[in-house]
Amino acid sequence: MEFTFYVQGSAAEPYELTFNANDGFAASCSCPAGENRMLCKHILSLLEGDFSNVTIGEPADLSIAYELFSKSEVKSHYDEWQKYVVELATLQKMTADNKRKLARILLGR
Numbered sequence: 001m002e003f004t005f006y007v008q009g010s011a012a013e014p015y016e017l018t019f020n021a022n023d024g025f026a027a028s029c030s031c032p033a034g035e036n037r038m039l040c041k042h043i044l045s046l047l048e049g050d051f052s053n054v055t056i057g058e059p060a061d062l063s064i065a066y067e068l069f070s071k072s073e074v075k076s077h078y079d080e081w082q083k084y085v086v087e088l089a090t091l092q093k094m095t096a097d098n099k100r101k102l103a104r105i106l107l108g109r
Helices: 041-047 059-070 073-107
Strands: 002-007 015-020 026-029 054-056
Touching: 002 041, 002 059, 015 041, 015 059, 026 041, 041 059, 059 073
Parallel strands: none
Antiparallel strands: 002 015, 002 054, 015 026
C-alpha cells in the first residue's frame, strides 16, 4: 500500500509526502531535506499523529498509514529515538541549570 499526502511547509507549494507499506514501512518527502534523504519535520509530524498541515489526502488514508506505521518495525526504532529526544532535553535543561549555578558561584551573581 502506498499513500500520498500533500503537507504545507514553509514553501508556497505543499510538499508531497509518501508512505509506502508494501515491504516494511518507508517514507519520502519532496522538501529540501527529504530530497537529500534526510528525515524531515514533515514526515516526523505525521508519524507523531499531527495531521494539521495536510492539505490534500484522505483522512481515512492518514489513519490507515498511521496504523501501519504503528504496527511496523520502524515504530520500535521511532519509540527508541523519542526516548533519547526526551533524555537529551532533560540533560540540556540540567546543563543550563548547572551553568547558571556555576555562574552565580563564580561571578557572585
